[in-house]
Amino acid sequence: MTTIIWFEHMYQPAWNNNAYGTWDPQRMIQECYRPNAKLMKKLGVKINMNITQTMYDFFKENHALDVLEIYKELGAQIEYVGSTAHHILAIDQFARVLPAEIEQQHTFIEHYFGQSPTTFFPPEMAIDNTTETTAKNAGYKGLIVSGGKPNFATYETTGVFENQIKIFPHHNNLSGQFAFPVNGFSSDHDLQRVIDTVEQCTLPVLFAFDHESFGGYHNPNVLAMKKRFFETGKERGWNFVHFSDLLDSKSYGRVTLQPTTWVGSYGKWDKMPERSAVITKALASMTMHNQQYLRKWVLPSCHLHVDYATDLFWNYVRKAQIPALTVNAQD
Numbered sequence: 001m002t003t004i005i006w007f008e009h010m011y012q013p014a015w016n017n018n019a020y021g022t023w024d025p026q027r028m029i030q031e032c033y034r035p036n037a038k039l040m041k042k043l044g045v046k047i048n049m050n051i052t053q054t055m056y057d058f059f060k061e062n063h064a065l066d067v068l069e070i071y072k073e074l075g076a077q078i079e080y081v082g083s084t085a086h087h088i089l090a091i092d093q094f095a096r097v098l099p100a101e102i103e104q105q106h107t108f109i110e111h112y113f114g115q116s117p118t119t120f121f122p123p124e125m126a127i128d129n130t131t132e133t134t135a136k137n138a139g140y141k142g143l144i145v146s147g148g149k150p151n152f153a154t155y156e157t158t159g160v161f162e163n164q165i166k167i168f169p170h171h172n173n174l175s176g177q178f179a180f181p182v183n184g185f186s187s188d189h190d191l192q193r194v195i196d197t198v199e200q201c202t203l204p205v206l207f208a209f210d211h212e213s214f215g216g217y218h219n220p221n222v223l224a225m226k227k228r229f230f231e232t233g234k235e236r237g238w239n240f241v242h243f244s245d246l247l248d249s250k251s252y253g254r255v256t257l258q259p260t261t262w263v264g265s266y267g268k269w270d271k272m273p274e275r276s277a278v279i280t281k282a283l284a285s286m287t288m289h290n291q292q293y294l295r296k297w298v299l300p301s302c303h304l305h306v307d308y309a310t311d312l313f314w315n316y317v318r319k320a321q322i323p324a325l326t327v328n329a330q331d
Contacts, residue, residue: 003238005206025062079244081119083102125146
């Protein structure tokens with residue numbers, strides 16, 4: 001039987017709360033967030049999601065909490081994973097704030113959605129040699145990681161693996177064909193290629209995406225193809241599962257995790273010295289008075305898998321340094 005683990009990470013960056021180019025919050029709510037929520041309500045299939053405290057703040061500020069209420073009403077159909085509350089990477093550089101970030105997000109899921117997450121999603125799938133231990137020490141039994149190099153031998157990884165805890169690698173090629181379609185998934189042939197590949201897999205297949213891949217500023221056809229993919233799976237009797245369904249299942253081997261992000265080498269961090277300097281200064285300036293500000297506005301500002309950011313992003317980073325350091329100087 002074809003087994004699908006479908007995971008979506010909902011993340012609208014906090015520094016893009018205002019319309020900026022294609023990052024228009026109202027457009028995203030109308031074309032992405034609300035249609036996706038209604039689609040899952042209609043389909044009734046199991047999926048896994050990461051919805052952070054940051055997203056709750058985003059919807060509240062934009063008068064759209066009805067989107068989250070739809071997911072809340074779906075109950076056990078949706079399984080929520082643990083993560084950091086403000087999209088701070090779960091790597092050693094942020095060790096000082098990770099316990100508070102992880103606990104805050106875990107508490108948010110418990111209080112808002114009524115679940116206690118058992119699997120951990122490291123933002124950007126960025127891991128170093130401390131991430132798995134951090135997740136394990138926080139009580140998690142599973143870790144979502146990149147299925148691409150250097151973690152695994154190929155980009156065709158499927159199955160569930162073992163290390164300190166259960167390891168769930170995503171299928172890069174299939175996920176990428178949905179999130180970054182070359183021709184917009186505009187034909188039956190495009191969808192059929194994905195379906196054929198899925199049905200050739202004998203082990204569970206993990207699809208993992210930014211939730212914003214479906215509608216909004218991405219190709220709008222992708223949302224329609226997501227609907228057709230799930231409808232096809234239901235017709236053919238595929239087994240859509242939660243991470244927790246597989247925590248006690250057979251592992252298909254052991255892995256040694258290496259530093260990586262969700263689309264490439266962890267080494268790209270070295271290409272961002274300015275961003276690294278911002279983080280270092282922010283952590284050095286942290287006090288009990290400014291830590292919430294830093295955790296929300298400054299520390300989420302390093303994305304290891306990209307080499308660029310919008311002007312608006314950099315403006316927030318530059319502005320955030322000044323009050324943070326000023327508060328520290330006054331203590």
